[in-house]
Amino acid sequence: xxxxxxxxxxxxxxxxxxxxxxxxxxxxxxxxxxxxxxxxxxxxxxxxxxxxxxxxxxxxxxxxxxxxxxxxxxxxxxxxxxxxxxxxxxxxxxxxxxxxxxxxxxxxxxxxxxxxxxxxxxxxxxxxxxxxxxxxxxxxxxxxxxxxxxxxxxxxxxxxxxxxxxxxxxxxxxxxxxxxxxxxxxxxxxxxxxxxxxxxxxxxxxxxxxxxxxxxxxxxxxxxxxxxxxxxxxxxxxxxxxxxxxxxxxxxxxxxxxxxxxxxxxxxxxxxxxxxxxxxxxxxxxxxxxxxxxxxxxxxxxxxxxxxxxxxxxxxxxxxxxxxxxxxxxxxxxxxxxxxxxxxxxxxxxxxxxxxxxxxxxxxxxxxxxxxxxxxxxxxxxxxxxxxxxxxxxxxxxxxxxxxxxxxxxxxxxxxxxxxxxxxxxxxxxxxxxxxxxxxxxxxxx
Amino acid sequence: xxxxxxxxxxxxxxxxxxxxxxxxxxxxxxxxxxxxxxxxxxxxxxxxxxxxxxxxxxxxxxxxxxxxxxxxxxxxxxxxxxxxxxxxxxxxxxxxxxxxxxxxxxxxxxxxxxxxxxxxxxxxxxxxxxxxxxxxxxxxxxxxxxxxxxxxxxxxxxxxxxxxxxxxxxxxxxxxxxxxxxxxxxxxxxxxxxxxxxxxxxxxxxxxxxxxxxxxxxxxxxxxxxxxxxxxxxxxxxxxxxxxxxxxxxxxxxxxxxxx
Numbered sequence: 001x002x003x004x005x006x007x008x009x010x011x012x013x014x015x016x017x018x019x020x021x022x023x024x025x026x027x028x029x030x031x032x033x034x035x036x037x038x039x040x041x042x043x044x045x046x047x048x049x050x051x052x053x054x055x056x057x058x059x060x061x062x063x064x065x066x067x068x069x070x071x072x073x074x075x076x077x078x079x080x081x082x083x084x085x086x087x088x089x090x091x092x093x094x095x096x097x098x099x100x101x102x103x104x105x106x107x108x109x110x111x112x113x114x115x116x117x118x119x120x121x122x123x124x125x126x127x128x129x130x131x132x133x134x135x136x137x138x139x140x141x142x143x144x145x146x147x148x149x150x151x152x153x154x155x156x157x158x159x160x161x162x163x164x165x166x167x168x169x170x171x172x173x174x175x176x177x178x179x180x181x182x183x184x185x186x187x188x189x190x191x192x193x194x195x196x197x198x199x200x201x202x203x204x205x206x207x208x209x210x211x212x213x214x215x216x217x218x219x220x221x222x223x224x225x226x227x228x229x230x231x232x233x234x235x236x237x238x239x240x241x242x243x244x245x246x247x248x249x250x251x252x253x254x255x256x257x258x259x260x261x262x263x264x265x266x267x268x269x270x271x272x273x274x275x276x277x278x279x280x281x282x283x284x285x286x287x288x289x290x291x292x293x294x295x296x297x298x299x300x301x302x303x304x305x306x307x308x309x310x311x312x313x314x315x316x317x318x319x320x321x322x323x324x325x326x327x328x329x330x331x332x333x334x335x336x337x338x339x340x341x342x343x344x345x346x347x348x349x350x351x352x353x354x355x356x357x358x359x360x361x362x363x364x365x366x367x368x369x370x371x372x373x374x375x376x377x378x379x380x381x382x383x384x385x386x387x388x389x390x391x392x393x394x395x396x397x398x399x400x401x402x403x404x405x406x407x408x409x410x411x412x413x414x415x416x417x418x419x420x421x422x423x424x425x426x427x428x429x430x431x432x433x434x435x436x437x438x439x440x441x442x443x444x445x446x
Numbered sequence: 447x448x449x450x451x452x453x454x455x456x457x458x459x460x461x462x463x464x465x466x467x468x469x470x471x472x473x474x475x476x477x478x479x480x481x482x483x484x485x486x487x488x489x490x491x492x493x494x495x496x497x498x499x500x501x502x503x504x505x506x507x508x509x510x511x512x513x514x515x516x517x518x519x520x521x522x523x524x525x526x527x528x529x530x531x532x533x534x535x536x537x538x539x540x541x542x543x544x545x546x547x548x549x550x551x552x553x554x555x556x557x558x559x560x561x562x563x564x565x566x567x568x569x570x571x572x573x574x575x576x577x578x579x580x581x582x583x584x585x586x587x588x589x590x591x592x593x594x595x596x597x598x599x600x601x602x603x604x605x606x607x608x609x610x611x612x613x614x615x616x617x618x619x620x621x622x623x624x625x626x627x628x629x630x631x632x633x634x635x636x637x638x639x640x641x642x643x644x645x646x647x648x649x650x651x652x653x654x655x656x657x658x659x660x661x662x663x664x665x666x667x668x669x670x671x672x673x674x675x676x677x678x679x680x681x682x683x684x685x686x687x688x689x690x691x692x693x694x695x696x697x698x699x700x701x702x703x704x705x706x
Contacts, residue, residue: 123588229479259602260552264517268557271521274546325632325655330648379645382513382637383597388628404515417642425519429505431641439474440501442483446449 102192141318174201296405320386483499528559595630
C-alpha cells in the first residue's frame with residue numbers, strides 16, 4: 001500500500017527540497033542587495049510598472065537587435081507557456097494522476113498541448129542557433145576577456161539544460177502518444193492531447209511493448225521534472241537569474257534623462273555649509289549620526305541597492321561592451337565586466353557574512369583594484385552607450401561614476417591631467433588657465 | 447559691429463532679456479569654438495531675439511568636474527552659478543554646448559536652480575517654425591552632410607531631430623552614419639576625456655568616429671558640440687582631409703548660408 005504512494009512521496013519531497021533550497025538562496029541574494037545604500041526609486045509607480053511591462057515583459061529593448069531579439073522572444077514565450085504545463089506536471093506528481101487538465105479542459109487541452117509542443121520545438125531550434133552563435137560563428141562579444149572560464153561554461157550549460165529539457169518533454173509526449181495509439185486500454189494513459197511534433201518521435205518507439213513504452217514515458221517524465229528542479233537551483237549560481245530579476249530591475253531603473261547623474265547629497269550638505277555665512281567654521285562636527293559619510297564607492301557596500309540588483313540581474317549578453325567606445329578601441333574598460341566584478345565581489349562579501357555569523361569581517365579586499373582597476377574607470381567617456389544598449393536597463397555607468405567619486409574625493413587619485421583641469425576650474429572657473437574676466441573677449445571682433 | 451549685451455548691463459537699464467545665452471568655457475576661450483559662438487550670436491541678432499550673456503559673471507558649470515568624480519567642485523561651481531542665475535531671475539537659457547546644456551537642465555534643479563534650458567539647435571528650430579529665422583537655400587545644394595550626435599544632446603537628453611531638421615532645410619543631402627542617434631558613437635571627449643590623454647588601446651575614439659563619418663563620403667561633417675567639433679577636426683587632420691571635409695557646427699552652416 002505504501003509502495004503505491006512511493007512515487008508521490010518521492011515527488012513531494014523533491015519538490016519541497018527544490019523550493020526550499022531555491023528560496024534560501026534567493027533570501028541570500030536579497031540580504032546581499034540590502035547591503036547597499038538606499039536610493040529613492042519608488043516614485044512615479046505608474047511609469048515604473050509601464051517600464052516593467054514594456055521592457056521586461058514586452059522585451060522591447062531586446063528586439064533592437066532583431067536576430068538575437070526574435071530568437072530570445074521565442075525562448076521567452078516558450079518558457080512562459082511551458083510553465084503552465086509545469087503546473088499540470090506538479091499536480092500529477094503530487095496526486096499520482098496523469099494529465100489531470102485533460103478531462104477539465106476537454107478539446108481545449110488538445111490546443112494547449114499542441115501549443116506547448118510547437119513552442120518546445122521552436123525553443124529547441126532557437127537554443128541551437130544560440131549555441132552556434134556562441135561556438136561556431138563565435139560572435140565577438142561572447143569571446144571577450146571577461147568571458148573566459150566559468151562565464152563561458154555557464155552560458156553553454158544553460159543552453160544544454162534547455163536542449164535536454166525540451167527533448168525530454170517531447171520524448172515524454174511521444175511515448176505517451178505511442179501508448180495511446182497502440183494500447184488504448186492501458187491503465188492511466190487516457191486519450192488526450194494533440195502532438196504535432198512528438199508524433200514523429202512516436203515513430204521511434206514502433207514495436208515497443210507497453211511495459212517498455214511506459215518505462216520510456218516515465219523516465220522522460222521524471223528526468224524532465226527533476227531537470228527543472230535542478231535548473232531552478234542552478235539559477236543562483238548562474239547569470240541566468242535575469243529571468244526573475246529583470247522584472248524588479250526594470251521597475252527600479254532610472255527614469256530621469258540619462259545625462260542626469262545622481263546628486264551626491266552627502267556632498268551637498270558640506271557644500272551648503274561652506275556657502276552659509278552663518279555657519280561656525282570652528283563648530284565641532286556633529287557625529288551623532290554615526291560615522292561621517294564616505295564619498296563614492298570603493299567596495300560593494302558603498303554602492304546603492306539598485307546598483308547591486310543590477311549586478312545580479314546582468315546576463316552577460318555583452319551588448320553594453322560591444323557599444324562601448326572605449327572597448328571598441330581596445331581599452332581595458334568593459335561595462336559588462338564592471339557588472340560581473342560587482343556581482344562576484346558581492347557574492348564574496350555575502351559568503352564572508354555567512355561564514356562569520358552574520359557580520360562582515362574585512363578580508364583585505366575591495367571592489368576597487370582587487371576587481372576593477374583605475375585604468376578601466378578612467379577610460380569611460382560617460383557616453384551612456386552601455387546604458388542605452390542594455391535590454392533590461394542596467395546602468396554600468398553609475399557604478400563607474402561612484403568609483404571615480406571615491407578615487408577623487410577620498411584618495412585624490414585622479415590622473416594628473418584631470419587634477420590640472422580641476423585646479424583651473426577652482427582658480428579661474430574654466431577647465432583651462434584663462435582669466436574669468438576674459439570670458440567675454442570673443443565679442444571684440446564680431 | 448554687433449554689440450553683445452550682458453545681463454548686468456540690461457539689468458542696470460531696467461531691462462530683462464527673454465533668454466540667457468550661456469556661452470560656456472569652450473565657447474568663450476577655445477579659438478575654434480569661439481567661431482561657433484560668434485555664428486550663433488549673429489543668428490540671434492538676425493532674428494531679433496531678446497538675449498544677453500553673463501560675460502565675466504559666467505563660470506564653468508562644473509560638468510567636467512562632476513564626470514571626473516569631483517562632486518565637491520561640481521557642487522561648488524553649481525551653487526555659485528545658481529546664485530548668479532537666480533539673482534538675475536533667469537528663466538530661460540540657451541547654450542551651444544551640450545555639456546553645459548545637460549548640466550544646467552538636469553543637474554542644477556536638485557541644487558536649487560530650475561530653468562528652461564535648450565540647446566541652440568532647438569532654439570534655431572523653434573525660430574524657424576515661427577517664421578523668425580529663414581534659412582537661405584542653395585549654398586549647400588547637392589552637398590552631402592552627415593550629423594554627428596553629441597552624447598549629451600542625443601542619448602543623454604533624447605534630442606535628435608532639431609539639428610537634423612535644420613540641416614534638411616539647407617537643401618543639403620543629410621546622410622546618416624551607421625551609428626547614429628541613440629546608437630551614435632561618442633567622439634571620445636565626454637566624461638572629462640577632453641582634458642586627459644586616453645588610456646592605452648588599439649586606436650583613439652575620435653579616429654574611429656571619423657572613420658565612420660568618412661564611410662558615408664560626406665562633403666561636410668556637422669556637429670552640435672564644441673568638444674565633438676575639436677575631436678572630429680583632429681580626426682580629419684589625422685586622415686589628411688582637412689582641406690576637403692570641414693567640420694562645422696549647425697549654427698555655422700546656417701550663418702554661412704545667410705552670408706552673415
